[in-house]
Amino acid sequence: MNQGRLDRTRFERIEAYVLGSMSADERALFEQELAGDPALRSELELQRENTLAIELGGMERMLKNVSAEHRTPELDRDVSGTNWKNYLKYAAVVAIVLSGAFWVLTRPSTNERLFAEHFEADPGLPVAMGASTDLAFSDAMVAYKLGDYSEARAKWAALLQADPGNDTLAFYIGSAALAMDDVAAAVPLFENLHAGSAFHDKAQWYLFLAYLKAGDPAKAKTLPIDDSPVYGERARAIKAELE
Secondary structure (H helix, E strand, O other), X not given: OOOOOOOHXXXXXXXXXXXXXXXXXXXXXXXXXXXXXXXXXXXXXXXXXXXXXXXXXXXXXXXXXXXXXXXXXXXHEOXXXXXXXXXXXXXXXXXXXXXXXXXXXXXXOHHHHHHHHHOOOOOOOOOOOOOHHHHHHHHXXXXXXXXXXXXXXXXXXXXXXXXXXXXXXXXXXXXXXXXXXXXXHHHHHHHOOOOOOOOHHHHHHHHHHXXXXXXXXXXXXXXXXXXXXXXXXXXXXXXXXXX
8 A cells, every 4th residue: 555645636536436426437447447556446445444434433423412412410410429421421432333333234245336336237129119029028128128127027037938048038037137136047047148149248247247246256257258348347347356
């Protein structure tokens, strides 16, 4: 980690990334830099820790202010002479410790965070209105585009039973399943899409993300998508964060 004084511009960029105020293009560029700059990754983690400390410090001040606003002379001491200020101080400390523990226990893992940052459901195919031979597929695609992944899956699953080798159906059922966080159903569908399929490259990307979601980064790292012209840069950046 850089031991010198942190450059102001660099600090502001890190702060914007932590606070989520970067544009999509700025975020992509920053994550590309993160992939090749261990010092920047260290500074990012330090900034995240500092942000948490500031938030917890703000909670402590809030608790002190609340206790001051509601304190009365009668509450300063009880009938036995016990100093209530000490109790209020201890209560504030306990509240801060518990809030910090809650944050640690509930914050997403690195795998889950990376999945959430990079997953976007495939936009789907254009719907060919009036094509009676594909009416059932198109009806399901409309549901998929509207975000009704459960309905789309059910309709496509019926079609896949009649045509088990249909890679289009397999890919979009997998996409709908992953959008519903049903990783167990999505993974085998993506894994079975062979290299000759038009959906192979996209399936590999979503399989990569599915492995992350499933908590199996080691398996994600084995997928050969680093050189993909579409997904390679993002895959390399994610793998760098997993180191």
